[in-house]
Amino acid sequence: MTSQKQTKPILLFNDECTVCRHIGHWVQRSAQSKSGETSILVQPIGDDPGTLRSLNPDLDIWDAYETIHVLMPDGSMRLGGEAVAETLRNLSNTKWFAWSFATSIFGFRPFQVMLNVAYAILADVRPLFGCESCGKPKVLRPIQWVTNWARNLFAGVPHKSPSPHFSLSSAARRRPLAVSVAPLAQSSHS
Amino acid sequence: MINETLEHPRQTPARHLSRDKIQTVTSTTFTRLVLEAEGPIVVEFMSYGCAHCRAIEPVLEQVAEMVKTQEKIFRVNIAVEQELAGTYQIQGTPSLLMFLDGHEVGRVEGPSPTVSSVLTAVTQPFESGAEAN
16 A cells, blocks of 8 residues: 555545435546546545554544544645535546635635535534444534533533543443452452 | 525534544554563554444544653554454454554443543553552
8 A cells, every 4th residue: 555656636534423424425436437547546534543554644533533634645634614615626527616625815715615614514514424433413512512601600610521431332221430340259360 | 595506515624633633553563563562552443434433533533642751552443453353352443452562451331531540541451450460
């Protein structure tokens, strides 16, 4: 993978997120011309930090899962709304309007700013459409902050989140947070 | 006034790639590094696509630095090591399993991503074990 020089942009997507997976597959289909050539490569982030670093030494797997990345052939990376714009520029059915994202007026790119905001909103609400790996929707956080603040104000004690930070890797039941200590009877050093 | 090209392709900001302080163990190295090792060892069962694992990662690294003279902390990626996850009946991520001389002495599932919470989680089972002895 590393021996070949990268000639096309690579879009990395979170294949554990339903929204991201649908978008990734749509880009993959759209990027393919009738001759079978692709204008942009699409690949899931996967689970191997080493593989990602072989694509770009600055690429961190945690960051890759946090926001959309497009790896450019020149070694640079586009993130978030910039990555979306780069992707749209590479698709035959969207490049006719994707030029607008690069439009700059006195150094200000209004369409790119709008796209950045749109991406930020989509990234926040994607758990609502099915993304177990995305965590709690950020749109709910202000409500949580206000609730905690009110609770602290009236109760006078700092609030501790009752729910553990816990992500189910399968359709398994949620367990309460508890430090369980196994008996040491079988320990060989006793 | 209108420029249709990106003058400066956006570069990735400086990233802290020092996040690999915690060594990853696989099914092939698990026996040697965890089960056959002496002393207290903590194994985090996680996956990179898990938001809660991402939240706890910097905290766990901080805790690993704090307890490095007493304990070793390893990581198991359950997306790759599904057999190990099955063996230890991992129901979700992150799960911290504490081993003392190769035996599981405790586990914590989904600790809050705070230093105090994680520190308690990775030290309490060993203290209980010492008292039991």
